[in-house]
Amino acid sequence: MSHIVAPSLLAADFLNLKRDVSLVNQSEADWLHFDVMDGVFVPNISFGQPILKPVAKHCTKVVDVHLMIERPELYVEEFVELGADYVSFHVEATRHVHRTIQLIKGAGGKAGLALNPHTPVEATFDVLEDLDLVVLMSVNPGFGGQKFIYRTLHKIAALKEEIITRNLDVQIEIDGGVGLHNAEKILQAGANVLVAGSAVFKSDDPTDTISRLKNVGIENLHF
Numbered sequence: 177m178s179h180i181v182a183p184s185l186l187a188a189d190f191l192n193l194k195r196d197v198s199l200v201n202q203s204e205a206d207w208l209h210f211d212v213m214d215g216v217f218v219p220n221i222s223f224g225q226p227i228l229k230p231v232a233k234h235c236t237k238v239v240d241v242h243l244m245i246e247r248p249e250l251y252v253e254e255f256v257e258l259g260a261d262y263v264s265f266h267v268e269a270t271r272h273v274h275r276t277i278q279l280i281k282g283a284g285g286k287a288g289l290a291l292n293p294h295t296p297v298e299a300t301f302d303v304l305e306d307l308d309l310v311v312l313m314s315v316n317p318g319f320g321g322q323k324f325i326y327r328t329l330h331k332i333a334a335l336k337e338e339i340i341t342r343n344l345d346v347q348i349e350i351d352g353g354v355g356l357h358n359a360e361k362i363l364q365a366g367a368n369v370l371v372a373g374s375a376v377f378k379s380d381d382p383t384d385t386i387s388r389l390k391n392v393g394i395e396n397l398h399f
Contacts, residue, residue: 178390179363179367179368179369179370179371179390180206180347180349180368180370181205181207181209181242181367181370181386181390182198182205182206182207182208182238182349182369182370182371183203183205183208183209183371183372183373183376183377183382184209184210184211184351184371184372184373184376184377185197185208185209185210185211185231185373185382186209186211186222187198187309187373187374187376187377187378188377189268191237193227193231194234195228196325196377196382197231197234197235197310198234198246199382199383200235200237200386200399201234201235201236201237201290202383203382203383203387204239204385204386204387204390204391205370205386205390206237206238206390207230207239207240207242207261208227208235208237208238208239208240209371210223210228210231210239210240210242210244210260211238211239211242211244211371212224212228212242212243212244212245212255213244213317214244214245214246214364216245216246216260217244217245217246217269217317218244218317219355219367220284220396223291223345225251225254225255225258228255228258228259228260229259230260232241232260233258233259234260235259235380235382236259238262238339239260239262240260240262240264240288240349240369240371240372241255241260241264242264242268242288242290242311243263243264243266243269243290244269244290244317245265245266245269246269246270247263247269247271247391248266248269248270248276249265249268249272249275249276249279251291252262252265252276252279252283252285253282253283254277255278255285256282256283256284256285257283259331260285260323261285261286262285262286262288262308262309263280263285263286263287263288264287264288264289264290264309264311264312264349265288265290266289266290266291266292267289267290267291267295267300268291268292268295273303273307274288274302275302277289277303277306277307281298281311285308285309286309286315287307287308287309287311288308288309288310288311288349289303289307289309289311290310290311290312290313290351291310291311291318291331292311292313293313293314293316293325293327295316295327296331297310297312297331297334297335297338297376299339300335303340304338304339304344304346305342306343307346307348307381308345308346308347309348309349309369310335310346310347310348310361311349311350311351311354312328312331312332312348312349312351312367312385313351313352314328314350314351314352314353314362315326315351315352315353316352316369317347317352323353324352324353324354324355324358325352325353326361328357329361329365330338330365331366332348332350332362332365332366333365333366335348335366336348336365336366336367337366343360347368347369348366348367348368348369349367349368349369349370349371349390350362350369350370350371352387354370354371354372354375355374355375355398356374356375356385356388356389356392359372359389359392359393360393361391364393365394370376370389372385372386372389375389376389
């Protein structure tokens with residue numbers, strides 16, 4: 177099974193979002209990653225529901241929404257209704273993890289659980305059967321352009337082993353510092369979804385970068 181490339185809109189040109197979404201539509205990307213930040217859970221503010229609605233309408237790819245917000249249970253259903261295919265929220269951001277997963281699924285979306293770099297993968301184990309996706313942050317959330325935390329490779333391997341042991345269909349997404357320099361190592365560790373923001377939109381040729389990420393080390397990968 178080929179891996180998934182999800183360019184992150186956070187690194188796009190905000191004055192030309194339609195152009196950059198069209199670029200993703202026409203590329204080899206599989207998903208479009210959409211980061212929502214509230215300035216409370218993370219020290220930055222991005223965009224939310226009013227931007228997602230037109231983006232999702234124009235996007236022909238899977239829309240992957242990552243909520244970096246407090247009390248995500250208040251908002252997850254609305255994000256699904258506005259066009260999100262996947263909605264991921266942080267285990268650190270709510271007391272009601274299982275309930276929030278059920279709200280996403282009840283609204284018709286696929287549910288993801290995100291972990292900050294300091295959070296062990298075991299935090300997902302009690303709800304792993306209920307998840308479609310686990311997002312491992314490989315930088316401290318809140319800002320793009322950070323360097324990849326290589327300890328994440330060990331977390332990927334541990335999570336992948338648990339998924340295989342339980343015979344589950346759960347995808348592992350890596351978000352932060354992903355690029356052509358480390359994509360193959362990330363995939364070999366067991367991840368299958370690459371979120372790439374600056375590596376794509378800050379490159380000289382974003383379409384070519386997406387293609388290279390899609391095809392990196394493909395002959396060496398076995399899922």
